[in-house]
Amino acid sequence: MADAFIELDHVEKVFDVRRRTGFLKRERRRVRAVDALSFTVARGEMVGYIGPNGAGKSTTIKMLTGILTPSGGRLRVAGIDPARERTRLAHRIGVVFGQRTTLWWDLPLIDSYRLMHRMYRIPDARYRENLDRLVALLDLGDLLDVPVRQLSLGQRMRGDIAAALLHDPQVLYLDEPTIGLDVVSKTRVRRFLRELNAERGTTVLLTTHDLQDIEQLCSRVMVIDHGRLMYDGPLAGLHEAGESERTLVVDLEREAPPIDAPAPARVVRVEGPRQWLAFPASRSAAPLVAWIAERYPLADLSVREPDIEAVIARMYAERAGRAVR
Numbered sequence: 001m002a003d004a005f006i007e008l009d010h011v012e013k014v015f016d017v018r019r020r021t022g023f024l025k026r027e028r029r030r031v032r033a034v035d036a037l038s039f040t041v042a043r044g045e046m047v048g049y050i051g052p053n054g055a056g057k058s059t060t061i062k063m064l065t066g067i068l069t070p071s072g073g074r075l076r077v078a079g080i081d082p083a084r085e086r087t088r089l090a091h092r093i094g095v096v097f098g099q100r101t102t103l104w105w106d107l108p109l110i111d112s113y114r115l116m117h118r119m120y121r122i123p124d125a126r127y128r129e130n131l132d133r134l135v136a137l138l139d140l141g142d143l144l145d146v147p148v149r150q151l152s153l154g155q156r157m158r159g160d161i162a163a164a165l166l167h168d169p170q171v172l173y174l175d176e177p178t179i180g181l182d183v184v185s186k187t188r189v190r191r192f193l194r195e196l197n198a199e200r201g202t203t204v205l206l207t208t209h210d211l212q213d214i215e216q217l218c219s220r221v222m223v224i225d226h227g228r229l230m231y232d233g234p235l236a237g238l239h240e241a242g243e244s245e246r247t248l249v250v251d252l253e254r255e256a257p258p259i260d261a262p263a264p265a266r267v268v269r270v271e272g273p274r275q276w277l278a279f280p281a282s283r284s285a286a287p288l289v290a291w292i293a294e295r296y297p298l299a300d301l302s303v304r305e306p307d308i309e310a311v312i313a314r315m316y317a318e319r320a321g322r323a324v325r
């Protein structure tokens with residue numbers, strides 16, 4: 001592909017794992033974390049990269065950043081072989097790990113940015129311009145003098161995202177950027193990423209367990225499992241492939257027998273006055289809510305999105321999959 005920015009051609013990563021199986025006894029095992037993985041991502045695309053635990057997502061990202069060397073296949077990011085030219089590539093990429101911070105824990109936030117200014121040799125004018133823009137967009141003004149360890153998770157995440165973007169990377173790898181954040185912080189982070197992508201054309205590869213991250217940010221999603229690409233296409237297609245379901249959680253004013261909802265909705269759990277109804281993710285919850293509200297005394301309700309593991313599990317079960325390369 002001419003405008004491919006990230007290119008993987010039959011990339012593999014095999015780990016040799018030694019395991020103690022008894023006194024003085026060790027077993028050698030080979031783990032194929034990434035298996036003949038091929039895909040391309042065009043410049044400016046925002047792609048969700050999802051899969052169950054241990055699927056090979058982190059291993060892929062580590063190879064894309066040059067931290068790990070592939071055992072086989074061909075890998076290029078912006079035309080660069082990451083494992084061979086890690087330093088040159090570092091100027092083109094930004095990485096945010098939701099669970100870990102790249103910021104200096106004991107220093108005020110601004111000091112981490114000053115250190116990055118030096119580390120990446122960002123020209124002074126560009127550093128100041130980027131810092132001002134990121135501080136405004138991510139609302140970091142009041143936090144710059146606060147030591148990182150005193151920041152809330154949402155504040156730290158915004159601080160980390162700014163740190164990853166100070167040097168104007170062309171591609172941003174995000175690993176669980178909204179994990180543990182409250183609804184307001186999630187919305188803020190997602191809005192920022194949308195704007196970044198629209199205004200700067202930054203290519204984004206996003207790993208997440210939150211389907212709403214994907215829904216709100218990515219027109220394309222890739223599903224990986226056992227190191228292989230299981231699906232590559234729009235999120236809507238994934239829902240179809242896995243016939244995923246959302247759950248309507250209904251709190252009635254008092255206990256009642258399971259709600260006899262019109263198919264395909266059905267009660268999957270009852271606990272006192274609370275009932276859980278599953279319905280296809282492709283349908284609106286509104287008609288079901290209206291149907292229940294007409295017949296039952298409602299105290300409260302909420303809709304839960306399917307989690308990624310459930311979608312993928314169904315995808316396997318149904319095997320109605322499409323576009324498996």
Ligand SMILES: Nc1ncnc2c1ncn2[C@@H]1O[C@H](COP(=O)(O)OP(=O)(O)OP(=O)(O)O)[C@@H](O)[C@H]1O
Pocket residue numbers: 015016017031032033051052053054055056057058059060
């Ligand atoms: N350094 C390593 N040595 C040995 N095995 C490893 C190593 N790193 C990863 N693995 C194995 O490779 C497989 C893929 O792991 P990876 O961390 O890439 O999965 P993941 O999709 O990122 O999972 P999670 O969602 O849990 O982060 C797993 O079986 C894991 O145990």
